[in-house]
Amino acid sequence: MTNLLDQSPNQNELDDLAALCDQIWVIKDGCLLMADSPQTVFNQLDDPAFDKPAAWKMAKKLELKLDGCYPVNARELKEAAENAN
Amino acid sequence: MQIKIKSLHYKYSETNFSLDIPDLTLSPGLICLVGQNGSGKSTLLKLLADLLPAGDAIKADGQALSEYLASGRLSKIAYAFQDPNDQLFNSSVEKELAWSMKQAKLPEDEITRRTEAALKEFGLAEFRDLNPYDLSSSGKKLLTIASALVLDPEVCLLDEPLMSLDYPGRCLVTRLLEKRLAQGKTVIMITHDMDWLSENCQEVYAMSQGQLVYHGPVHQLFSDQELLDRLGLLPAKTWQLSQLLGLKPEVLSLK
Numbered sequence: 001m002t003n004l005l006d007q008s009p010n011q012n013e014l015d016d017l018a019a020l021c022d023q024i025w026v027i028k029d030g031c032l033l034m035a036d037s038p039q040t041v042f043n044q045l046d047d048p049a050f051d052k053p054a055a056w057k058m059a060k061k062l063e064l065k066l067d068g069c070y071p072v073n074a075r076e077l078k079e080a081a082e083n084a085n
Numbered sequence: 086m087q088i089k090i091k092s093l094h095y096k097y098s099e100t101n102f103s104l105d106i107p108d109l110t111l112s113p114g115l116i117c118l119v120g121q122n123g124s125g126k127s128t129l130l131k132l133l134a135d136l137l138p139a140g141d142a143i144k145a146d147g148q149a150l151s152e153y154l155a156s157g158r159l160s161k162i163a164y165a166f167q168d169p170n171d172q173l174f175n176s177s178v179e180k181e182l183a184w185s186m187k188q189a190k191l192p193e194d195e196i197t198r199r200t201e202a203a204l205k206e207f208g209l210a211e212f213r214d215l216n217p218y219d220l221s222s223s224g225k226k227l228l229t230i231a232s233a234l235v236l237d238p239e240v241c242l243l244d245e246p247l248m249s250l251d252y253p254g255r256c257l258v259t260r261l262l263e264k265r266l267a268q269g270k271t272v273i274m275i276t277h278d279m280d281w282l283s284e285n286c287q288e289v290y291a292m293s294q295g296q297l298v299y300h301g302p303v304h305q306l307f308s309d310q311e312l313l314d315r316l317g318l319l320p321a322k323t324w325q326l327s328q329l330l331g332l333k334p335e336v337l338s339l340k
């Protein structure tokens with residue numbers, strides 16, 4: 001599944017996207033900024049026009065990483081927490 | 086300004102839905118209203134805006150709401166519709182902003198000053214001559230909110246102000262509401278967004294089938310699974326993730 005992200009939808013939708021999509025396309029002002037996995041998009045996209053999934057924010061706060069990146073969904077966050085213990 | 090509700094009963098003639106609120110006092114601050122579709126949130130807000138008749142059941146500073154507003158106090162309470170298409174009707178963004186202030190009989194130079202400030206603040210300046218119907222969905226939503234806030238009301242009634250807004254729009258509205266709250270004003274808003282609620286609101290009212298079934302702290306609502314089920318609500322994402330990780334107390338805000 002691929003989803004078009006044209007300026008962030010609300011938090012719930014973002015978390016659903018991060019859990020369900022294979023690819024996310026990010027469009028801003030008519031330009032395709034990124035077309036990549038949720039992991040790459042949310043870890044690399046640094047633009048104040050876009051929010052991050054709650055799982056990503058929580059992971060950042062708790063300093064939990066998976067393969068050097070912050071997890072972007074609940075499943076990855078849980079895995080990172082288990083690895084840390 | 087204090088709003089009191091006593092024995093409020095309202096029934097639409099065309100449907101069986103009825104709203105009943107026995108007793109409620111609303112004091113300054115942020116009041117959030119949640120509940121399933123059709124639970125009566127918009128109906129309550131319209132009653133508080135005097136868009137539906139409440140008789141003597143709603144009082145503002147001790148006076149029946151409609152009398153209070155009729156006596157030169159039209160700008161004390163402002164309302165923004167859930168669906169912008171129900172609200173916007175002027176031929177340009179600029180005229181739309183000025184309209185409510187004209188009804189409230191504000192001086193012409195003050196109307197011009199506030200219109201210019203709102204166009205800038207809400208990022209609508211480049212669209213000033215555009216028909217509101219040609220704005221994007223977030224532009225329309227921002228215009229409905231701007232048209233209410235330009236009145237600088239004591240009480241601002243916002244029906245799902247975050248709906249259809251992108252992230253910068255949500256941040257903007259959040260910032261503007263915080264500013265009003267810091268001035269001691271009242272904001273009564275409806276939302277389905279538990280994440281926003283969790284980040285920004287301390288106290289919440291929940292409606293079900295035309296009745297207020299909960300009033301209290303957000304964390305208490307999120308802790309009560311039976312109530313959440315009854316209301317058809319899920320707690321905020323941060324709360325759900327806290328539970329998944331076994332964090333206690335659960336995280337309400339990542340601000």
Ligand SMILES: Nc1ncnc2c1ncn2[C@@H]1O[C@H](COP(=O)(O)OP(=O)(O)OP(=O)(O)O)[C@@H](O)[C@H]1O
Binds near residue numbers: 097099122
């Ligand atoms: N003008 C009307 N005439 C008759 N019935 C109405 C009218 N407006 C709303 N209703 C009915 O009243 C009930 C409550 O509607 P209301 O719009 O207050 O719900 P709500 O909680 O705001 O829902 P939502 O979350 O979908 O916006 C619904 O069953 C609706 O069909």
Ligand SMILES: [Mg+2]
Binds near residue numbers: 127128167244
């Ligand atoms: Mg509604």
